[in-house]
Amino acid sequence: MDDIAFPQDGTSETPQDGGAYRVLARKYRPKTFEDLVGQEPMVQTLENAFETGRIAQAWMLTGVRGVGKTTTARILARGLNYEVPGQTDKPTVKLEHEGVHCRAIMEGRHVDVIEMDAASHTGIGDIREIIDASRYRPASARYKVYIIDEVHMLSNAAFNGLLKTLEEPPEHVKFIFATTEIRKVPITVLSRCQRFDLRRIDQAKLTGLLRRISDAESIQISDEALLMIARAGEGSARDSLSLLDQAMAHGAGAIEADDLRQMLGLADRARVIDLFEHIMHGRVAEALDELSGQYEVGADPAVVLTDLADFTHLVTRMKIAPRAADEGSVTEVERVRGQAFAETLSIRLLSRAWQILLKGLQEVQAAPKPLSAADMVLVRLAYAADLPDPGEALLKLQQGGPVQGAGAQSAPPGGPPPQGGPSAQTDAGPKLKAIAGGASRVQPAAQGVPEHEPLRAVAQAEPEPPALILRSLQDCAALASEKRDIPMKVAIERQMRLVKIEQGRIEIQPTPDAPADIAGEFGRKLTDWTGTRWMVSISQTPGRPTIHEEREANQAQLLSDAKSHPTVAALLAHFPGAKVIDVQVKTSEDEDPALADPLLSEALGEDDSDDV
Known part of the structure; x- marks a missing residue:
């Protein structure tokens, strides 16, 4: 099912089937619009539509898993057929009392509310049954409601067969569609429906929902553990309740953050921040030890990199929009240490770290040894944090000052700049060597180069030849x-x-x-x-x-000058039809004495050639 939320009154359903256990996702399923968590805009729209009588013929509910699509469809069917003898006999969203049809609709067994799973009924034959049955009036309810879940799984023929009935359905028929893949639904179907995009549930609301359910189940759980479950649920109430169900079984009545962390394979948020600090300081050995320690207590390397990426994103947001630190999902340790990083780290470094982590996460997920792959990602990230930007390195070289890493605007939080790490490993660590014009390459550092001026020393030890000058x-x-x-x-x-x-x-x-x-x-x-x-x-x-073009213009000018020369003009006049086809400019050393002879015209007069 694509839905779960907590009733506001705090009541729970009585176990059925002789006391058989029911998972929390079913036990605390909403029954009214007020019970839905995080879908207030949709509820407001439906309430106004019902009050004014503008009830659509079809609705399309879309959203990620577990946000309430199928439950919303059932509640909507209940509101369409809401009837309390002597009190209410019209469609409404105010479902304060249980009506005549409410229980049967919510349990999925009402004869006039037909639910169909499009994943297992994909063909035109299934749609033909709906079309044929829609001609008959409902047996007992006000409307005959068809709820088609995962509607994007229908075949093209099924969609085409539904179009006519969907556009002009009988007045007693309503359609409610639900899907997680809205882009796979033909636009011809979407244009005939009112669309509602169900939102991911905010972490604060999700945490409140989990707290109320755990209190109702008499489960002791810490606020940190609840926040961890809400984060892992990624805005899905069903996923979060499934994790809470698992945590209740794991903790046997009391759930602490450490137990939940081991169950989920998560890393301690404080230790993730420590790892982030080691990397930003260039302390590679400490970073690898910290990752190994988290792995030994059950943390998944891919999850660690994901948490690092999340914290990088949080620091970036704090730097650009400081109000991000006030969000309810941010813990105190993330707020304090994240603000310290935001004040000292540059956007360029944070962006570079984000890109490396995203690429590295894919490598870790595909690697046969995830821990080894994660180690290499941390090494790459630490060295990238220490390297300066090429343009900045060249500017420092030109100014004759020491070149520092491009990431930090001042000393990193947590103490003075480290003496170890990539910037201090002069024996084996790579050093950036700036080349004129902005290009750069990595070369091994020279022996005995001072630690604080690696680029300047290497540039002096190995002078580059002057760049080739091109002026035209x-x-x-x-x-x-x-x-x-x-x-x-x-x-x-x-x-x-x-x-x-x-x-x-x-x-x-x-x-x-x-x-x-x-x-x-x-x-x-x-x-x-x-x-x-x-x-x-x-x-x-x-x-x-x-x-x-310049060469052609020069040649044309030479030809023109040659034609206007008195000697050449006399030749052209002496030989009708003759023309000048080329002019060759020679230096004084290459001049032919015969060509300078005043008797040239007479000598050429004995030549039978028509061209000069």
Whole structure:
């Protein structure tokens, strides 16, 4: 069933079947709209609709597991057929007394309220039975109500067969659908229904529900244990009550947080925060010992990483929106220590930690040895927390100051910066080496490098050659020719109009025939060839002519100048139909004395060629 909540009066049902035990999810199932937990907007809408007589012909209830879909459908069917002799004889949401049809409807045995599980009745034949039976009036109730659970499991033929009846049902027929996969329901069906999205139950309300039920069952349970169950339930009342049922059996009348933690395979929240602190300080050995200790007492490595991700998310929210610390689901230790982390850790570091944990969680879940995989995730996370951002490292190098990790804006909470961890492991720990232009790579630290200035010392010990300077597209084309990349050389010369160039950055305007990815490909080639990061961007500003266009324009100017030369003009006049097809510029060392001879015209006059 997709529903559970606690009656407000605190009463419980009498066990049936000769005193057989009933699980809490069934024992404390709601019977009225007031009993539903966390669905107040839907109740308000239905109340207004019933009071004004605007009762829909079909409803679609959707939501995650355990939020009350099937129970809401039964309560809605009860409200549609509510009848108390001498008091009420109309649809209503105020179900203060048990009516004529109420008990049979809530127990699922009323002849006029038909429940069907679409997961086991998926075909057109099942829908045809509903269509045929809907023509007949109800036997005793006001409306004939069809409740179809998991409606998304119906076949396409079944959905199509239901459309006509769903659009124009008889006045005595109502449909109530429930599903956890609303996207699988055809839009033609959704458009014929009023849709209600049942919400996940808030942790505070869920904790209150669990407290009332445990008091009614005379079970002693701590507030921390209740909060742990509510978190594990993830907004589902049924899941939470199932866990409470299990905890009652495990604790034998008294439930403490430690017992529940062992039952669920959870880690202590305080120990999770300690682990988070070790990682943010770069204390890898302490972090691995803490994870091993939690594993030995029954914590699942995947759950530990999930808790780490949750705490990372909480710290990020506290940094951006401090009001997040006042939420009821946040414990005192999370509030105090989380605020301390929020004041000292940067958003960049928290975002990086979140991404590594999400990726690492998938690796742990798929790994044959989850603990080993979790160890490697923590190592990766600790070293990533210690490494500076490449741009920040380069800026520190240029300023001549020591380079620190990018994560902390000041000393991490809990004491001064650690002397151990990745930042102090100069013998084996990797050190970031900044390269001109923004690129970076990891190289082993040099022996004897001072701990507090690793980047500066390594840069002095191993000086980098000066970066290649490119001042024009001609330089780029020459470099492409040197690298024997003829296609890129042709693209540079014929498909790029230069707008702006500076070291590490070029703005171009591609020609209409240029490929769409020419800027990205050009930037990657320059970065590979020079060892310096180059950014090539597309500009809307008109650029200079391409190298090829400039070459053509220069050649045309040379031809024009040649034609206007007196000697050449005389030749063209002497030979009708002759034309100048090329001009070659030679240096003074390469000049042919014959070409400078004043008698050139006479010598050429003896040539039968038509072209010069």
